[in-house]
Amino acid sequence: MTAQQQLIFQDSSVLQDFMLSALLDDSPLTPTADFAAWFASRADAHPFQVSRVPFAELTGWRFDPTTGNLGHESGRFFTIGGLDVRTDRTWISHWRQPIIVQPEIGVLGILAKKFDGILHFLMQAKMEPGNVNTVQLSPTVQATRSNYMGVHKGAEIRYLEHFAPGRHSRVLVDALQSEQGAWFLHKRNRNMVVETDEDVMVEKDFCWLTLGQIRGLLRIEHLVNMDARTVLSCIPVAVSAGSHSAQGKSAASGEFPLSVLRSAQGEGGARHSISEVLSWLTELRARRELIAERIPLTEVRHGGWQRSATAISHESGRYFEVVAVDVQAGSREIASWRQPLVAPRETGLLALIARTVDGTLHILVQARADAGSLNGAEIAPTVHCQPANYRDVPPEHRPHFLDYVEEAEPHTIRYDVMQSEEGGRFLHAVNRYLVIEAGEDFPLDVPEEYCWVTVYQLTSLLAHSNYLNVELRSLLACTQSIW
Amino acid sequence: MTAQQQLIFQDSSVLQDFMLSALLDDSPLTPTADFAAWFASRADAHPFQVSRVPFAELTGWRFDPTTGNLGHESGRFFTIGGLDVRTDRTWISHWRQPIIVQPEIGVLGILAKKFDGILHFLMQAKMEPGNVNTVQLSPTVQATRSNYMGVHKGAEIRYLEHFAPGRHSRVLVDALQSEQGAWFLHKRNRNMVVETDEDVMVEKDFCWLTLGQIRGLLRIEHLVNMDARTVLSCIPVAVSAGSHSAQGKSAASGEFPLSVLRSAQGEGGARHSISEVLSWLTELRARRELIAERIPLTEVRHGGWQRSATAISHESGRYFEVVAVDVQAGSREIASWRQPLVAPRETGLLALIARTVDGTLHILVQARADAGSLNGAEIAPTVHCQPANYRDVPPEHRPHFLDYVEEAEPHTIRYDVMQSEEGGRFLHAVNRYLVIEAGEDFPLDVPEEYCWVTVYQLTSLLAHSNYLNVELRSLLACTQSIW
Numbered sequence: 001m002t003a004q005q006q007l008i009f010q011d012s013s014v015l016q017d018f019m020l021s022a023l024l025d026d027s028p029l030t031p032t033a034d035f036a037a038w039f040a041s042r043a044d045a046h047p048f049q050v051s052r053v054p055f056a057e058l059t060g061w062r063f064d065p066t067t068g069n070l071g072h073e074s075g076r077f078f079t080i081g082g083l084d085v086r087t088d089r090t091w092i093s094h095w096r097q098p099i100i101v102q103p104e105i106g107v108l109g110i111l112a113k114k115f116d117g118i119l120h121f122l123m124q125a126k127m128e129p130g131n132v133n134t135v136q137l138s139p140t141v142q143a144t145r146s147n148y149m150g151v152h153k154g155a156e157i158r159y160l161e162h163f164a165p166g167r168h169s170r171v172l173v174d175a176l177q178s179e180q181g182a183w184f185l186h187k188r189n190r191n192m193v194v195e196t197d198e199d200v201m202v203e204k205d206f207c208w209l210t211l212g213q214i215r216g217l218l219r220i221e222h223l224v225n226m227d228a229r230t231v232l233s234c235i236p237v238a239v240s241a242g243s244h245s246a247q248g249k250s251a252a253s254g255e256f257p258l259s260v261l262r263s264a265q266g267e268g269g270a271r272h273s274i275s276e277v278l279s280w281l282t283e284l285r286a287r288r289e290l291i292a293e294r295i296p297l298t299e300v301r302h303g304g305w306q307r308s309a310t311a312i313s314h315e316s317g318r319y320f321e322v323v324a325v326d327v328q329a330g331s332r333e334i335a336s337w338r339q340p341l342v343a344p345r346e347t348g349l350l351a352l353i354a355r356t357v358d359g360t361l362h363i364l365v366q367a368r369a370d371a372g373s374l375n376g377a378e379i380a381p382t383v384h385c386q387p388a389n390y391r392d393v394p395p396e397h398r399p400h401f402l403d404y405v406e407e408a409e410p411h412t413i414r415y416d417v418m419q420s421e422e423g424g425r426f427l428h429a430v431n432r433y434l435v436i437e438a439g440e441d442f443p444l445d446v447p448e449e450y451c452w453v454t455v456y457q458l459t460s461l462l463a464h465s466n467y468l469n470v471e472l473r474s475l476l477a478c479t480q481s482i483w
Numbered sequence: 484m485t486a487q488q489q490l491i492f493q494d495s496s497v498l499q500d501f502m503l504s505a506l507l508d509d510s511p512l513t514p515t516a517d518f519a520a521w522f523a524s525r526a527d528a529h530p531f532q533v534s535r536v537p538f539a540e541l542t543g544w545r546f547d548p549t550t551g552n553l554g555h556e557s558g559r560f561f562t563i564g565g566l567d568v569r570t571d572r573t574w575i576s577h578w579r580q581p582i583i584v585q586p587e588i589g590v591l592g593i594l595a596k597k598f599d600g601i602l603h604f605l606m607q608a609k610m611e612p613g614n615v616n617t618v619q620l621s622p623t624v625q626a627t628r629s630n631y632m633g634v635h636k637g638a639e640i641r642y643l644e645h646f647a648p649g650r651h652s653r654v655l656v657d658a659l660q661s662e663q664g665a666w667f668l669h670k671r672n673r674n675m676v677v678e679t680d681e682d683v684m685v686e687k688d689f690c691w692l693t694l695g696q697i698r699g700l701l702r703i704e705h706l707v708n709m710d711a712r713t714v715l716s717c718i719p720v721a722v723s724a725g726s727h728s729a730q731g732k733s734a735a736s737g738e739f740p741l742s743v744l745r746s747a748q749g750e751g752g753a754r755h756s757i758s759e760v761l762s763w764l765t766e767l768r769a770r771r772e773l774i775a776e777r778i779p780l781t782e783v784r785h786g787g788w789q790r791s792a793t794a795i796s797h798e799s800g801r802y803f804e805v806v807a808v809d810v811q812a813g814s815r816e817i818a819s820w821r822q823p824l825v826a827p828r829e830t831g832l833l834a835l836i837a838r839t840v841d842g843t844l845h846i847l848v849q850a851r852a853d854a855g856s857l858n859g860a861e862i863a864p865t866v867h868c869q870p871a872n873y874r875d876v877p878p879e880h881r882p883h884f885l886d887y888v889e890e891a892e893p894h895t896i897r898y899d900v901m902q903s904e905e906g907g908r909f910l911h912a913v914n915r916y917l918v919i920e921a922g923e924d925f926p927l928d929v930p931e932e933y934c935w936v937t938v939y940q941l942t943s944l945l946a947h948s949n950y951l952n953v954e955l956r957s958l959l960a961c962t963q964s965i966w
Contacts, residue, residue, distance in 0.1 A: 105769040174762040190769045279657040286588040286673045
């Protein structure tokens with residue numbers, strides 16, 4: 001254990017356990033060769049149908065007669081309200097929008113257990129109504145507070161007891177992390193990995209996978225869902241020469257370029273110290289103005305939003321719509337239901353630019369505050385936008401590095417996969433995840449809201465809440481499949 | 484530098500600089516013997532008068548005709564709005580209250596500079612209208628965003644340039660920290676200590692003090708203001724045997740009981756690892772419900788609040804009042820003004836219980852969410868309340884450890900001083916600050932919302948936002964004067 005690794009975990013054995021599991025891309029419990037067939041069988045086992053319905057047929061939900069807010073009759077789950085946002089930006093500094101309000105903290109939990117000394121993670125084939133492809137690979141537990149307090153009145157959540165107080169498990173990861181600030185107001189979920197040594201009955205929709213297997217699956221589009229990706233991102237990359245030799249797996253060190261090893265190992269080669277990175281973020285959180293105030297949903301009409309029988313949408317045809325769906329399904333806590341979903345109008349782009357600086361790989365990140373951000377700016381990918389929204393925007397107001405990323409030369413592209421955002425709240429929300437390794441001719445001088453950081457620095461911040469936004473966490477999880 | 488110290492700062496020289504300054508309780512720049520006379524002269528130089536006025540005479544401010552919110556005509560500074568709060572507590576689970584809304588981040592900054600190798604801190608004798616005793620010792624800079632963006636239209640803020648982007652200074656401390664969650668909605672300020680090596684012109688109301696001198700002044704009631712205390716709390720205690728010998732000041736190690744040294748030095752003797760402490764806090768943030776929604780100020784009347792010509796107050800005579808004052812002063816950015824203030828009805832009690840566990844001093848803290856907390860529960864003192872509010876409350880709903888603390892035996896009391904909260908927003912807000920060192924017969928088993936932590940663990944969390952509430956930070960600064 002180096003001093004730097006202790007920043008993340010006191011217990012060196014946790015890091016070693018993660019690393020050993022990451023080195024193995026196959027397992028006798030769920031052989032990699034059998035995974036695709038197993039996963040297809042689970043999808044086939046759950047026939048279901050999602051169809052748009054008019055708001056008038058959204059059973060159980062209603063528009064509040066005074067505010068126009070769309071909520072559930074029980075007062076639980078979530079509400080679609082309105083938000084008025086004022087910023088000090090030069091381009092669109094004041095706007096109104098619908099926003100998902102869900103002032104409670106859910107649990108995204110992955111259960112881990114050692115088999116023959118190797119940590120395995122219990123993953124779930126789970127259907128969500130907004131998924132483009134029916135079933136995706138999900139955490140062991142994905143529970144809203146309403147879920148675990150029993151508001152659903154459906155079946156109880158499997159394996160939830162391992163994440164509850166009084167559990168007999170070792171907590172490996174535990175932090176509140178934010179979700180999509182453009183669509184959610186102040187939403188956070190608790191990201192957990194807990195290890196049990198009890199016997200675990202494996203239900204039909206679940207399977208044990210090593211970290212190496214899961215990281216392999218991250219190369220496949222729309223397979224590992226967003227909830228799984230955010231939890232996985234909190235697991236340190238855990239690449240360390242010393243640990244390799246300790247495990248007798250020195251072959252692995254040959255797989256990683258030295259600059260990546262250096263980036264993941266500690267503070268040594270970082271362009272800025274972690275104190276400087278935090279001070280950069282604090283500066284932008286303090287100086288940049290973002291004043292978001294709840295307003296009744298009826299009031300978003302003054303911001304160009306219109307409500308029809310089937311959607312709340314913006315007159316420009318941009319951003320997103322609020323719609324209603326009917327779900328007939330077999331693998332959820334209850335068999336069928338209706339709910340609103342937020343449907344983005346266009347595919348998004350989440351891109352990281354990386355380059356080696358003085359022998360250490362660095363990642364270019366930005367400090368970005370979305371309308372629903374709880375703490376002001378969070379650390380976000382180099383490019384984070386829906387490019388279609390900027391088609392006819394003057395060049396000086398287009399996001400930095402968007403053109404560079406869209407025109408990247410093929411040989412610099414390390415990762416280019418379409419992934420889905422959370423299918424429980426978003427309908428067909430798809431982002432292109434892109435990682436580009438620029439050459440050393442890429443300029444190191446960047447605008448003040450951007451900063452070069454190492455993989456290690458980002459990972460160390462994930463022990464705390466609200467530093468990395470969900471899009472960056474999700475993208476970081478994907479980079480674990482390549483580096 | 485041990486591995487643990489690197490948790491706080493990469494740069495070991497920063498810790499050594501703080502420690503050396505803390506060891507010196509006198510300085511040729513401002514001799515300790517001369518301080519009281521200098522301070523009295525500054526108070527005398529600033530004749531001022533604060534008097535209550537009716538709301539009708541609150542020039543520049545008005546109650547909004549629709550919402551009843553009390554705000555400034557410019558739309559800047561702060562607003563008094565309403566808040567509706569629902570919790571899962573068993574005692575008073577739903578209430579309404581007025582709340583100060585100020586959605587901007589100010590700067591609380593202390594400028595530091597080395598003289599003959601010793602760090603000195605530029606402190607200010609500053610008047611605030613709500614202070615019980617006119618002038619208190621304040622940070623170099625205490626600026627709201629309105630201040631530094633020039634809304635005051637008054638004199639510019641002295642020394643602010645050292646805390647602005649492009650400064651040529653070394654940032655020693657820089658973190659956003661919360662303020663009183665019972666009275667402020669989501670308020671945070673940026674706590675900074677920056678070191679300059681430029682020449683600094685010392686204005687009349689300012690003086691250079693060592694950390695040792697300032698810590699000595701923390702034993703005097705109502706002298707070091709809250710804004711100074713919160714910034715000071717972010718400076719590590721920096722007690723380390725190794726560093727003592729490095730400085731040739733080994734005598735100092737004799738001043739500290741071994742258990743305190745151990746508590747301040749690192750993770751070694753801690754009852755819970757820092758991961759466990761964070762997981763404990765995360766658990767309580769996730770499980771406990773606190774749903775606070777902005778409402779118009781007029782709507783707090785349904786919660787028992789009444790507005791008279793001179794005050795908004797609760798029918799029970801408890802909690803606080805919103806009042807208006809006229810200020811005639813000479814040492815502020817502008818010479819006279821009127822403003823609302825929040826005036827607590829009773830003196831508060833902020834108490835820490837400490838005890839030695841296995842040779843290491845531990846502090847008992849609680850996870851506590853106030854109405855205006857941004858992130859849910861923060862870590863708070865063992866006891867944090869206005870005792871008068873609980874006079875006729877059934878024993879099972881009285882705060883834990885309140886009776887123990889109020890009946891503490893004199894020989895266990897290590898610190899017992901009255902201190903003021905922020906005089907710019909609060910009128911005569913006074914708390915009794917109490918530190919009790921309990922014997923080893925004090926029970927280690929505590930209710931689930933309490934946890935035993937070391938001084939080191941608390942200090943290491945101060946590099947991040949929103950872990951320690953302002954009352955605990957303020958109390959921690961005071962403990963630096965005794966340990």
